[in-house]
Amino acid sequence: MTITIALPSKGRMKDDCSAVFERAGMPIVAVGNDRSYRGRVESLEGVEIAFLSASEISREIGNGSVDFGITGEDLVREGMAEADRRVEFCARLGFGHADVVVAVPEIWLDVDTMADLGDVAADFRARHGHRLTVATKYWRLTQQFFSSQHGIQLYRIVESLGATEGAPAAGSADIIVDITSTGSTLRANHLKILSDGIILRSEACLVRARKESHEGDPMVQRIISAVRSAL
Numbered sequence: 589m590t591i592t593i594a595l596p597s598k599g600r601m602k603d604d605c606s607a608v609f610e611r612a613g614m615p616i617v618a619v620g621n622d623r624s625y626r627g628r629v630e631s632l633e634g635v636e637i638a639f640l641s642a643s644e645i646s647r648e649i650g651n652g653s654v655d656f657g658i659t660g661e662d663l664v665r666e667g668m669a670e671a672d673r674r675v676e677f678c679a680r681l682g683f684g685h686a687d688v689v690v691a692v693p694e695i696w697l698d699v700d701t702m703a704d705l706g707d708v709a710a711d712f713r714a715r716h717g718h719r720l721t722v723a724t725k726y727w728r729l730t731q732q733f734f735s736s737q738h739g740i741q742l743y744r745i746v747e748s749l750g751a752t753e754g755a756p757a758a759g760s761a762d763i764i765v766d767i768t769s770t771g772s773t774l775r776a777n778h779l780k781i782l783s784d785g786i787i788l789r790s791e792a793c794l795v796r797a798r799k800e801s802h803e804g805d806p807m808v809q810r811i812i813s814a815v816r817s818a819l
């Protein structure tokens with residue numbers, strides 16, 4: 589059976605991914621020319637590489653059309669319900685670090701925790717004429733964290749596809765949920781992370797789609813071990 593591994597075709601994780609495979613003794617060569625979206629591992633028969641974007645990789649692992657992928661944990665957990673049942677996080681790779689966080693305007697001096705935010709949300713409409721509004725592209729993670737983990741129900745999500753940190757100043761949302769790595773974008777937009785507002789500490793992971801066909805397939809175990817040995 590051919591095993592397909594999806595790797596980033598572009599973006600911030602691309603070069604680190606090739607380096608991991610190189611160190612793992614599985615150097616990747618493009619099939620065709622440099623712009624090809626297919627590749628193979630020089631030393632392994634029966635392994636195919638598909639070059640996709642980070643978010644496509646999480647989708648393709650979710651629907652089982654690839655066997656393995658390297659992408660951010662945030663994209664996998666945002667992209668599917670019950671991620672741990674459907675995929676295995678085989679290795680954390682030590683790059684692509686980003687935290688998914690809840691951030692509020694710095695001038696909300698009395699709001700430092702999710703409990704404080706719950707209090708604010710409770711009478712937000714009475715005070716401001718609308719429900720507390722959260723700008724994010726992380727719908728699923730926000731709902732799980734606010735509703736299931738912190739019992740906050742009175743809020744509304746507005747989808748943000750870019751420049752999320754600008755939403756409070758622009759008046760399109762009150763607070764945000766977004767990723768941060770150095771924190772400089774949050775600071776530039778006068779936002780602060782709540783002390784217990786880290787939803788997920790994400791990094792690039794080797795992720796396997798849980799498939800029956802993998803059971804007892806030595807190639808599956810060989811790929812996992814090789815990547816782990818390169819860390």
Ligand SMILES: Nc1ncnc2c1ncn2[C@@H]1O[C@H](COP(=O)(O)OP(=O)(O)OP(=O)(O)O)[C@@H](O)[C@H]1O
Binds near residue numbers: 599600641644769
């Ligand atoms: N500073 C950062 N900003 C954005 N993403 C980051 C950052 N640091 C690490 N990441 C991680 O990188 C991944 C996204 O990678 P990238 O931005 O390269 O994807 P992409 O190629 O833009 O994908 P797509 O085009 O499908 O959105 C996410 O898992 C994210 O957590």
Ligand SMILES: O=P(O)(O)OC[C@H]1O[C@H](OP(=O)(O)OP(=O)(O)O)[C@H](O)[C@@H]1O
Binds near residue numbers: 772774
């Ligand atoms: O904490 P920081 O180091 O400031 O990084 C966080 C910012 O970086 C990303 O945006 P980026 O400009 O990379 O573009 P993207 O949203 O298209 O990924 C992300 O969406 C944040 O806005």
